[in-house]
Amino acid sequence: xxxxxxxxxxxxxxxxxxxxxxxxxxxxxxxxxxxxxxxxxxxxxxxxxxxxxxxxxxxxxxxxxxxxxxxxxxxxxxxxxxxxxxxxxxxxxxxxxxxxxxxxxxxxxxxxxxxxxxxxxxxxxxxxxxxxxxxxxxxxxxxxxxxxxxxxxxxxxxxxxxxxxxxxxxxxxxxxxxxxxxxxxxxxxxxxxxxxxxxxxxxxxxxxxxxxxxxxxxxxxxxxxxxxxxxxxxxxxxxxxx
Amino acid sequence: xxxxxxxxxxxxxxxxxxxxxxxxxxxxxxxxxxxxxxxxxxxxxxxxxxxxxxxxxxxxxxxxxxxxxxxxxxxxxxxxxxxxxxxxxxxxxxxxxxxxxxxxxxxxxxxxxxxxxxxxxxxxxxxxxxxxxxxxxxxxxxxxxxxxxxxxxxxxxxxxxxxxxxxxxxxxxxxxxxxxxxxxxxxxxxxxxxxxxxxxxxxxxxxxxxxxxxxxxxxxxxxxxxxxxxxxxxxxxxxxxx
Numbered sequence: 001x002x003x004x005x006x007x008x009x010x011x012x013x014x015x016x017x018x019x020x021x022x023x024x025x026x027x028x029x030x031x032x033x034x035x036x037x038x039x040x041x042x043x044x045x046x047x048x049x050x051x052x053x054x055x056x057x058x059x060x061x062x063x064x065x066x067x068x069x070x071x072x073x074x075x076x077x078x079x080x081x082x083x084x085x086x087x088x089x090x091x092x093x094x095x096x097x098x099x100x101x102x103x104x105x106x107x108x109x110x111x112x113x114x115x116x117x118x119x120x121x122x123x124x125x126x127x128x129x130x131x132x133x134x135x136x137x138x139x140x141x142x143x144x145x146x147x148x149x150x151x152x153x154x155x156x157x158x159x160x161x162x163x164x165x166x167x168x169x170x171x172x173x174x175x176x177x178x179x180x181x182x183x184x185x186x187x188x189x190x191x192x193x194x195x196x197x198x199x200x201x202x203x204x205x206x207x208x209x210x211x212x213x214x215x216x217x218x219x220x221x222x223x224x225x226x227x228x229x230x231x232x233x234x235x236x237x238x239x240x241x242x
Numbered sequence: 243x244x245x246x247x248x249x250x251x252x253x254x255x256x257x258x259x260x261x262x263x264x265x266x267x268x269x270x271x272x273x274x275x276x277x278x279x280x281x282x283x284x285x286x287x288x289x290x291x292x293x294x295x296x297x298x299x300x301x302x303x304x305x306x307x308x309x310x311x312x313x314x315x316x317x318x319x320x321x322x323x324x325x326x327x328x329x330x331x332x333x334x335x336x337x338x339x340x341x342x343x344x345x346x347x348x349x350x351x352x353x354x355x356x357x358x359x360x361x362x363x364x365x366x367x368x369x370x371x372x373x374x375x376x377x378x379x380x381x382x383x384x385x386x387x388x389x390x391x392x393x394x395x396x397x398x399x400x401x402x403x404x405x406x407x408x409x410x411x412x413x414x415x416x417x418x419x420x421x422x423x424x425x426x427x428x429x430x431x432x433x434x435x436x437x438x439x440x441x442x443x444x445x446x447x448x449x450x451x452x453x454x455x456x457x458x459x460x461x462x463x464x465x466x467x468x469x470x471x472x473x474x475x476x477x478x479x480x481x482x483x484x
Contacts, residue, residue, distance in 0.1 A: 013445055016281045018272030019416065019460060020447070025286070030260030039258045040293075044267070044284035047445070051282075074426045075446040076433040116429035151448060174261065184316045187358035191318040203256055203289070204317040206393060218261060 003169030004064035006032055007041040009055055011070035011080050012150055015044050023152045024069040031159060036169030036222075037065065047071060052083035060087070060145055065166065067159075070150030072139060074116040084142055085124035095123045098138050105136020132157040170222040177234040179215040181241055182206065186215050189237045197233075199226050245411030245464075246306035248274055249283040251297055253312035253322055254392055257286050265394045266311040273401060278411030278464075279307065289313060294325035302329070302387055307408065309401075312392030314381060316358040322389055323382075327366035330384055337365045340380050347378020374399040412464040419476040421457040423483055424448065428457050431479040439475075441468050 008028055014020040025042050032039045040063060045051050052071075059066045071080030085092035098121035099113070106113045113121075120137040123129065130139035130146065132154055139148040139158045148158040179186050183206045194202040200221040207214050219230045250270055256262040267284050274281045282305060287293050294313075301308045313322030327334035340363035341355070348355045355363075362379040365371065372381035372388065374396055381390040381400045390400040421428050425448045436444040442463040449456050461472045 010284075013443060013462075014447060014460065015267075016271055016284070017414065017416070017462060018268065018270075018275045018281075019445075021268040025257075026260065026263040028260075029258055033260045039260075040288060042252075042258070042284075042286035046282060073446070073448065075429045076436050077443075077445050114426050114429075117426040119429075172259065174259070184356050184359040187317045187356075187361070194318050201255060201319075203254075203261075203319050204315070205256060205262070206315065218256065220255075220259060 003172075004037045004167060006037050006039045006065040006067060007043070007059040007063045008039065009052075009059060009066060009068045010042065010044040010150075011047065011052060011068060012044070013047050013077070015070075016046055022069075024148075024150065024155045027152070027156060028067055028069075028159065031163065034171055035163060035166070036171040037166065038169070038172070047077045047079060049079055049083050049086070052080065053087045056084060056087040056145060060143065064144060066145045068145065068147050069155050072120065072137070072147060072149055074114075074119050078119070080147055081122055081124060081140075084145055084147055087145075088124060088126075088142055090125040090142070092122055092124045094118055094121045098123050098129055098140075101129070101131065101138050102136055108136075130158045130162050132161060172220050172222055173224060173227055174218050174220040175227050175231045177217045177219075177231060177238065179217060179238055179241070180212060181215065182213045183215045185241045186217065186237070189240065190217060193230070193233055193237070197226070197230060199223060200230055202230075245414075246279045246409060248279050248281045248307040248309060249285070249301040249305045250281065251294075251301060251308060251310045252284065252286040252392075253289065253294060253310060254286070255289050255319070257312075258288055264311075266390075266392065266397045269394070269398060270309055270311075270401065273405065276413055277405060277408070278413040279408065280411070280414070289319045289321060291321055291325050291328070294322065295329045298326060298329040298387060302385065306386060308387045310387065310389050311397050314362065314379070314389060314391055316356075316361045320361070323364055323366060326384055326387055326389055329387075330366060330368075332367040332384070334364055334366045336360055336363045340365050340371055340382075343371070343373060343380050344378055350378075372400045372404050374403060414462050414464055415466060415469055416460050416462040417469050417473045419459045419461075419473060419480065421459060421480055421483070422454060423457065424455045425457045427483045428459065428479070431482065432459060435472070435475055435479065439468070439472060441465060442472055444472075 127140035127142040134157045203218045205216045369382035369384040376396045376399045445460045447458045
């Protein structure tokens, strides 16, 4: 059975304007890779209702899962929950279990939830909450769309809560072989090896280290024996081109 | 006249697998922001010919510019140039001016260009070269698609070479006001201010600093007087909520 697939939708003007460097896509990519869920696309879009709705529509039919980050706080630019409700054509309102989680977190900090904070308890009809211990304000899953916060510590906490409930695939393992020669010297034999080994994918990444121009070759796949065999072949190539 | 718009297409399995954290989108976002070109979408896709072609087709009709990074080296996984040629329905071959740039760079390093390196001189018909001093191997522009390397130092050099030739817009400036209260305390007055000031966009970004939970409010727009006025209003709000 093929692995489940995924896309990520990063929502936020601050990423596109260059103010903030997104950290969540990189974190999600590593976590999904280890879980055997194949991340096949990432999109970054602005805080714009119609754009978010059409991105959700494009992605949720194409992949097993869509993970979103950003736009679920208490302010006017937090419009993700409404966009998800609109994409699914369902209603959205403050929900008692979400409100209870928020009020509990507020009480621990010795304050009461304000009307603006209660916006964070608005959840589309039929969604399942994604709890987090960092802020208290929950994310949610609706269908195959998992809606999480943009603040990296909260995003990570929500992903930790969500992941055990998702069906895992076969983790894609990777091996890396370092060549101390430029990419062009590796290209020919690497192409031959890749053509002979359709069960694996080979990537080649140039690096420079002082005066040295080298190449890291990364081979990825789900079969450890095939991966070990490929590493042996790569080491033979390394001896031949060094 | 509205600002030119842009999308970025990041091409590379290594980003989606979590091996590499992309750095080019963040760099491009800052550079375009300063140039008054509005970056409205970023997509990350794998090294897959058909996927790259359909992403190019989706983006190049929608935005003034499409900037790509990745997949233009000498190895079998470098398929961007072919995908761009296919998306535009044009041929692709080694071109003499591109070959000359490559051979010059090789000569400076005291080597000759190998057949695999010559792959990097393959350019779609009708493209304009984007030079770079770091590797010598050129990127290219075809129509409104600008094809650059994934290695960050080369990407930046190509962007520096490309940008002066693109029509600039009105730079969007931003001002930031730091609130030492949580986002919910700012939400109400900020929403009112945003509604009263349609020429600007307001973003609110929570932060924590030890025990302090604060909020950075960022206001963006093209009219400096309007921005200054908004900062005065935000400072009034800060006095009121502190």
